[in-house]
Amino acid sequence: MKNVSENTINRMSIYYRLLTYLARQGTRTISSKSLANVLGIKDSQVRKDLSYFGKFGVRGAGYDVIELSRKILAILGLEKGRKVAIIGMGNLGSALAAFRGFSDFGFDIRAVFDNNPNKIGRTIRGHLCHSMEDLRKFVKSESIEMIILTVPTEQAQETASRAVETGIKAILNFAPVRLNVPAKVRVNNVDLALELKKLSYFAGKN
């Protein structure tokens, strides 16, 4: 399989969301053209994206909604549900701990962590907050593969390094810094202030 671009993975996730919606509505099959129309993209884009991973359609008929959604779930590595920990129980971390959108899509928040003694031992949005000291133990016992990092910017690098040592595979980083981690660990960044800045630029263009 050749190298697949991040854009394609983006769209695969979006296809998946639409397909599960269609499945709930009882739609059995769909063509690349209909899919593309709903999403405002080209049908050839849909077919090209899928072609990176295999042949999922039936010529003349289209794609089986349920089958394709299952295939995409497997491609994204979500068939079995990914175990996730959140580190940093500030405003954002707490909000994410309560966010329904995660568990709805196969993600399982297994534990939340902070280094603030006032928070450790307390239940935050249904999750018992643990000490950072216990991270390694949980990563092992709960098979945690991914962490969501919502600590203050100054602590992000150090916390990330500690987490990497425990064996996690991927980090969703909300701090506005480039984390320095081994190549085998994947880091995706969400920078909320940057999103607003971008929006500001495009808002100015009217």
Place this chain on the structure above:
Amino acid sequence: MKNVSENTINRMSIYYRLLTYLARQGTRTISSKSLANVLGIKDSQVRKDLSYFGKFGVRGAGYDVIELSRKILAILGLEKGRKVAIIGMGNLGSALAAFRGFSDFGFDIRAVFDNNPNKIGRTIRGHLCHSMEDLRKFVKSESIEMIILTVPTEQAQETASRAVETGIKAILNFAPVRLNVPAKVRVNNVDLALELKKLSYFAGKN
């Protein structure tokens, strides 16, 4: 000025953040090479990005840190501070209302809104929560140009439409739906579950 890609705007925001950091540290000038090294990109990329907007450097010497950061601030439309409202005071909206990262970069949260009577009139993270009925009034009186939309998915489209009618120019949308709005209104999407799904795919590749 030719059409500038979203990637370029992304990086301009990142340059700005680094430049303000350097300015605080007392660094006076910097070359495109140093900038690029810190960010893990090519120096030619930095120069090409800047070239879309003008000539800001001195050959042989590099860029004046403070001057360049000011220029980028203007390019992003942030010299005067953008007025922002947040609609939807759930977990995420409340967290964003308290988020320091916004005000640090020229954004000014002017008002927060919800349609839940239990929240209206209460102060949430230092912001008095208003009824959606009052949105139009505030957009006018406070010159609000951008909204952050953190309502539940089912209400996102209707709320966005109401907001557009009041005259706002841009929406930062956290609901996982494609909002249908007039072309003159810019919508940027942040989809947290999608970020995790992408991460899952790349985490699986080890």
Place this chain on the structure above:
DNA sequence: CGTTGTGAAAGGGTTCACAGCT
């Protein structure tokens, strides 16, 4: 001499267009 600014080349992603299958 060191670094910018920029045309030109290279690389990558998107769209086209059609052969091939049902």
Place this chain on the structure above:
DNA sequence: AGCTGTGAACCCTTTCACAACG
């Protein structure tokens, strides 16, 4: 006939390489 899967064309972004300049 209808729709997929895909090589080729097209287009946009990144990188190169160097002339221009302080």
